[in-house]
Amino acid sequence: MNKLVLLGDEAIAQAAMDAGISGVYAYPGTPSTEITEYIQKSKLAAERKIHSDWSANEKTAMEAALGMSYAGKKVLVCMKHVGLNVAADAFINSAITGVNGGLVVLSADDPSMHSSQNEQDSRFYGKFAMVPVLEPSNQQECYDMTYKAFELSEQYKLPVMIRITTRLAHSRAGVEQDTVLEENSLRIPEDSSQFILLPAYARKRYKGLLSQQSKLEDDAASLGFNKSIPGTDHSKGIIACGIAYNYYMEIATQHNLNYPVLKISHYPVNSLTVQKLVDSTDELLVLEEGAPLLEELMAGMLKGNYSINGRLNGTLPRDGELNPVIVSEALGIPVEDRLSVPGIVAARPPALCNGCGHIDVYSALGEALKEYSPGRVFSDIGCYTLGALPPYNAINSCVDMGASITMAKGASDAGLKPSVAVIGDSTFTHSGMTGLLDAIIEKTPITVVISDNSTTGMTGGQASHATGRIHQICIGLGLEEEHLVEINPMRKYHEENTKLIARELAYNGVSVILAQRECIQTAIKRKKT
Amino acid sequence: MKTDIILSGVGGQGILSIAAVIGIAAIDSGLHVKQAEVHGMSQRGGAVQSHLRISDKPINSDLIPEGMCDIILSVEPMESLRYIPFLSKEGWLITNSKPFINIDNYPELEEVHAAVKAIKNSVLIDADGIAAEVGTRKVSNIIMLGAASGFLGIEFSALENSISVIFGKKGEALVTLNLQALAAGQNEAKNQLNS
């Protein structure tokens, strides 16, 4: 069979299509975006009319996926780790309803926060929901585990989670494909109460989920994704989860290490899985990309003075992603002297593109705010967050998608007037609209600047649900028409824009400044095609 | 055989095309390949790098361990220096001499070039100048690939085939241009190393 050279993300996408999905639902988010983009460009997906349009946010994606599963079809839903917070209500409850068609939930974590606000570990969500979690260590496993995940989901009648991290998502290698399976046909669930989580039904379903746990543990131990690799040196045992296994093997090969290894790629893990390794070794090193989930679990399982080394006792750093050097040092192998970076090398942080409309928004807003004391601009997540950096220094917060409008409201309620929100168009339809509704209903004095570049810029320019709709949405939510002010964020309109913003800052109610100019990167791409 | 390469530059300078050409050439030569890319936030005009590993044996880590890299191939001189803790003692640093200045505190260019020359094995290539001679500055990344071609452990003809495959979709003219760029880069490096 011919080998495709694929990103981890692309291997997951290919496997999901080959396993016979009828749809993928997702909201963009690094490092998960390329999964859906790959399906959007795929010939097979086009032939089969596999659903692949973006969703408004991760919660709508998760729920639509559950609906497709209800109708009997196989479906993939993808998000970055913080997206799972948004989808959490639907996700946790999908473990109680269970599924009909195979449902696989892909969550891509970002340890070291290359492009994120935190480095939360999605495996905890899997454990919380009590569903199986698969954690591939390489691109071929991304393919194989995704393919298998649909089968497992239909066998257990549960959603199955796949957890990857940035390095695997964005690293390429050769991948072999399996046979392409048919899609499922439409068939609604036999037990019609399965999806009705009235307390009386939900209690029953929950007991069912609990009673499945030992089977899930047994299968994790026996299906072959967790592997025991014997070794001759019993002074140490190694537990390596997901991609951490690669770093260990890199160092072990280089230095001829011969410790017994337990490679973990399938959860839930029970004590039987680890007991043999523990019984035969003097101490343990637990290598996990992300938070010390297994390490904590092991500390609870094991009694006595057997020592467990890892992120909790300082053998490994408590935060950040692993790499071969960190793993080498944890194994007590010092790294040879390296050349150091010359002092002249300057940092080159990401920046707003030259000519980006967000810059003109900030310069007009900054000038209009000059007459007030600083500290009033609540912003949000997107390219415009780079307005936090010099030379703009234009914003005072960025927390989670949609938090600009609601934080501005809370601060205004506390007495901070004027109080300003700056939000992007895609973020507005993701999670901003509901907060605006709160403010409109209470007539809370806030000024909301929607910097609308007609795209989802930060993640590479995906279509935005907001394009062409923001005006109508605001009016529909009940905004007063005279306080919906449209401006063109260009340098030549700077003075006019500043005056309009200043006028609305003084208004004792809700105003929306709609600043509309297309992202220049998206415009270039659009003109090319 | 094993070649560990770090590709570096600034977001938008085309290091991922270099990676793609080497990657396909390596796979076609029956070798294993792993290539870690940077997507997302840092692409926005920031420093970008890619770890590209080629070997006749299966490859474990997606990341090259520090001190183990055989080649740093950079399309920007200051960016080549950012990754030298990865370079092995006998490794080669091969970089474009032309700076990409999008920050206020970019160091003096002479100091950057001096720091490159201070590395035991280094080659400075005027890729933008040579690219202009070939016909367009857009091929300066392939000039750099040509300059590194003798160090990769892959046949030159495999790189040529790979260019035909990758650029073939966009027309014969672009293939010819990139093949010329590859050869021009190779020549320049040969001339420098022989003098």
Ligand SMILES: Cc1ncc(C[n+]2csc(CCOP(=O)(O)OP(=O)(O)O)c2C)c(N)n1
């Ligand atoms: C819950 C959640 N989902 C996804 C992301 C990833 N993400 C960060 S910014 C962004 C897009 C923002 O688009 P927009 O608001 O239009 O601003 P732009 O980048 O275009 O300026 C996305 C998808 C995230 N940080 N959090």
Ligand code: SF4
């Ligand atoms: S990608 Fe678009 S929105 Fe983002 S900084 Fe560049 S021009 Fe602005």
